[in-house]
Amino acid sequence: MNNSLVIVPTYNEAENIVNIINHILSLSVQFDILIVDDNSPDGTSKLVNGFIKKQQNKVFIISRLKKEGLGKAYKEGFNWALNHNYKYVFEMDADFSHDPEDLVKIYDNLEKYDVVVGSRYINGINVVNWPLSRIILSYSASLYSRIITGMPVKDATSGFVGYRSEVLRSIDVESLVFNGYAFQIELKFKSFKNKFKILEIPIIFKDRLYGDSKMNSSIIFEAVFGLISMRLKSLFKL
Structure with a gap:
């Protein structure tokens, strides 16, 4: 086993999963890969x-019984990573909206920082092939989160992140309550809040070429109203 694990949640990613795994395995830094699949009807898990x-010590899968959402997928993945004593744990999408080459940049910065965020907004707006309405929604969500939480992270909704394992252990991932992008x-x-050092590095985010977006109104609702509740609980330690 390597010391680094990339967690990739999937639901109907058969068109992308083979290429994304091959690309990660070809990088100059060695990463293990954990796919967390929500019982995709398109055969994603069969491909994995x-x-x-062929890659018994590099590629792993958690096959869940039903679609339960992003947050629960990552919680299962984090627990698996901690139980297998990985030093660095990465979040990444399966659809090539995150460039696998940027994993190496995130990895390199985890020697000095505890959390490294692949950021669309640290140097302007670096998003390709999104309609203007979605850019405005995403950027506004990140701005809103900074205002509500006081956290100096410009792309708080980014799902391309590297964590040192001690961060995940200190947080207690089972205590996380959100399941969509608010997660x-x-x-x-x-x-x-736990005083870990966070760094944002610039990435270029590209909209998926294949498959469908998982964004829906319930995810937006959770982000808008859930953040207020989260902030109040942190202020009053509820």
């Missing part, structure tokens, strides 16, 4: 299991 037969904000906020 084919890799496991990403909550995780960074708890890291910030």
Whole structure:
């Protein structure tokens, strides 16, 4: 086993999963890969299991019984990573919106920082092929999260992040309550509250070429109203 694990949640990513695994395995830094699949009806897990037969010590899978959301997928993945004593744990999408080459940049910075965020907004707005409405929504969500939480992270909703394992152990991942994109904000906020060093590095985010976006109204609702509740609880230690 390597000391670094990339966790990739999947639901109907058969069009992307083979290429994303191959790309990660080809990088100059060695990463293990954990796929957390929500019982994808398109056969994503079958393709991953084919890799496991060839790469038994590099590619792993958690096959869940039903679609339960991003937050629960990452919680299972984090617990798996901690139980297997990985030093560095990474979050990444399966659809190539995150460039696998940037994993190496995130990895390199984890020697000096506890949390390294692949940021779309640290140097302006670096998003490709998104409609203006979605750019405004995403950027506004990050601005809103900074105002509500007081956290100096420009891309709080980013799902391309590297964590030192001690960060995840200190947070107690089972205590995380959100399940959509607010989960990403909550995780960074708890890291910030626990005095861990957070660095943002610039990335270029590209909209997926294949498959469908997982964004929906319930995710937006959770982010808007859940953050207020999270902030109040932190202020009054509820």
